[in-house]
Amino acid sequence: MSLHLPSEIVVERVLPTIRVCLAGELANREMTQQEVAEHIGVSQAAVSKYISGDVAVEERIEDHPLTAETVTRIAEGFASGHMDGYEALDELLALVRAFEDRGPVCELHEEAMPSLAGLGCDLCVRGTDERLAAERETLTDVRTAARILATAPGMATYVPNVGTNVGSALPGANDVSEVAAIPGRIYAVDGRVEIPANPEFGASRHVATVVLAAMAQDDGLRGAVNIATDDALLSTARARGLDPMEFDAEYDDRNQRLLDRFASRDAVPRVIYHSGAFGIEPITYVLGETAEDAARLAVSLLETVQEAE
DSSP states (O other): OOOOOHHHHIIIIIHHHHHHHHHHHHHHTTOOHHHHHHHHTSOHHHHHHHHHTOSOOOHHHHTOHHHHHHHHHHHHHHHHTOOOHHHHHHHHHHHHHHHHTTSHHHHHHHHHOGGGTTSOOOTTTTTOOHHHHHHHHHHHHHHHHHHHHHHSTTGGGGSOTTOBEEEEEOTTOOSGGGEEEOTTOBEEETTEEEOOSOOEETOOHHHHHHHHHHHHHOTTOOEEEEEEOOHHHHHHHHHTTOOOEEOOOOOTTHHHHHHHHHHTSSSOOSEEEEOOBTTBOOEEEEEESSHHHHHHHHHHHHHHHHHHO
16 A cells, blocks of 8 residues: 655645645735745745746645635735734645545545545544644634734724733633733734734733633633723713623732622623723723624724714
């Protein structure tokens, strides 16, 4: 029996096809061949061949709808400046994993090793470490939420002087180290929102404190975004029936005080806020089932305020 690793299929047939597709998408966005080469990590001469069609591709990969969706997201992200290499790599890895889970990589692998046909082989996905998968999903959640905030019109005006952050907790989290956030926080610079780094676990004690307190009462709420407290936004939240909850701004024993406040209510509110204190800027937290959920709610509230102005 001839042995062929799935990774050989990915390297020899999947990745070259994806590079060709991505080169074409980036070129369509008026990038020079050198710019395309720098983004996808190949030479300018290779890009020229990709664009001219002088490279063989695997049609099952090229024509797959997941390829088109992933390539478009990456191309749009690179062209707009809202996606870096790390995020693009995460997108590509997700695509490859999908193809390895009874997808076209399996078909190609069975063709290379006919003895696998009909066995229902699942070597590529068997034994996945659930904890690592959860961590990867949580970090991706924070990256997605941060991009939502960064691209929302007018969001820069809601970034506090101390910065904004977005947090997402692992299922069952009970410690700050199990909540992912953006290191150094998210800041507004010249009217735009800047994300300084990729998410890490344990990167924001304040957001994590709020998320962990909310989870203690409702383990379905694992995401949060903090923005500047604004009367118009709070009024909008009340008009939607979200019933914002005010809490004490002081940091000492904040976790316990939040636990007590949440326990006194029928449900954890999606919007909580404080009006500041000496040396503490007024901050509002928007909660959600995920960080993406929280970010979308925050942006939705902001849009309603802007429409009313």
